[in-house]
Amino acid sequence: MNYFFVFQNKTFYEEYHGGYLWAPQYGNTGRKEAHWEKMKEIRRGDVIIHSYKKQLMAISIAQKDVYAAKRPTELPNEWQQEGWRVDTMYIPFTEPIITSDYKEELLKLQPQTYAPFNRLGRGNMGYLFKANKPMYEFIIRQTAEIQKTEQEKQRILELLDQGKRPQVAVSGLEIMMELEEANAKQLSSEKLAIQIKSGKSKKSQKTETVVYYRSPYVKEMVKKIAEGKCQMCGVEAPFYDKDNEPYLEEHHVKRLADGGSDTMDNVVAVCPNCHRKVHVLNNEADTIVLEGIAEQNERQYQRLLLYAEKIEK
Structure with a gap:
């Protein structure tokens, strides 16, 4: 199981309601971008952390391996048609945490390479980046702490088991x-x-x-x-x-x-x-x-x- 972190400032609600991630294969100049190429690494059972305007809105579980797909019609037409898509099951948070409130902790926990945040704690320019299990577990625990009901807190804490569960074998x-x-x-x-x-x-x-x-x-x-x-x-x-x-x-x-x-x-x-x-x-x-x-x-x-x-x- 691998972990990823996605910035969806332009597309969160469209992708959330559609149950997917999507990124173009090339930029408008025909150039490949590392943060889009990262999509090709997602496999069924992987965990994605979703960020929208500094708020960690949800996590999701990839339901299938990545595959080539046309740009969904609901997304902005500023990108080319050919892209990569991952169908994913979103699990939203009622009360999301704000990344800038946990800047130092996230900087210490994030991967050394292809990480979502720069040394100042600001989000790197791009779409998809690497995350890891310690980062995921920290986010889950901090998100649970700010929920307004005990029921919601327990629902989120149960997501810690997702990080401990081995990838489901195909039957x-x-x-x-x-x-x-x-x-x-x-x-x-x-x-x-x-x-x-x-x-x-x-x-x-x-x-x-x-x-x-x-x-x-x-x-x-x-x-x-x-x-x-x-x-x-x-x-x-x-x-x-x-x-x-x-x-x-x-x-x-x-x-x-x-x-x-x-x-x-x-x-x-x-x-x-x-x-x-x-x-x-x-x-x-x-x-x-x-x-x-x-x-x-x-x-x-x-x-x-x-x-x-x-x-x-």
Whole structure:
């Protein structure tokens, strides 16, 4: 597990709501910058500390290895299109600490090279820098101290375990899902429909966390039905992924952890912003809307399946 520190003075709220980090691969002159190149080092399970105008707003956990991706449409257009993206799970702080209040301590704890702060304790010019475990643990403890409720303090202190936890090994189930996803992307809508019908749900696996099976065929089908638009807000996908496909995320209306099914009548395709909104707000009205959309997806899938079975005969 590695630690990073990101300055998001221009992009924190866009990246927070989208659940990602993004940096261009080159500057406008075609030159590579070390603070952007640092993105290429992030791997799944790494920890990122988020700074916005001297406030440490959140930490996050990388959900995937870094990958090449177009600039999200919500970000300023002052950067070129080609970039590096990391999908990450943000954990925000209710009361953030201010870095200038802990200047001396942070200078002593930060790494010797590619560190976020200069010798005067000011933030270095750039986006992403190295951090380390002692720096992370100090920030967590100091942030916990200024929270206004005991509950919030304990929630933040629990994040210390993140620094002690080894990087989660990829389970056999996850490897299988990755292979199935690669196959699913090559199938037509008709072939996907047949595969979904004939496929059997795999059992979850428990390593350090429970891994729930999510059918890549269901995921690909619901994205095809969405036709590149978020099924919640109706807006086109914010960017194209590395396969040049509109980037949408599958969402299970009833969570798998709560007994929800990995079937077409429980899955919708949404943009990263709406996906984050649904999980953060957990709004009953949104759930009702999504249940209706999932039912429509099921009906469309059944019509497609009927057609696919006819042409196979």
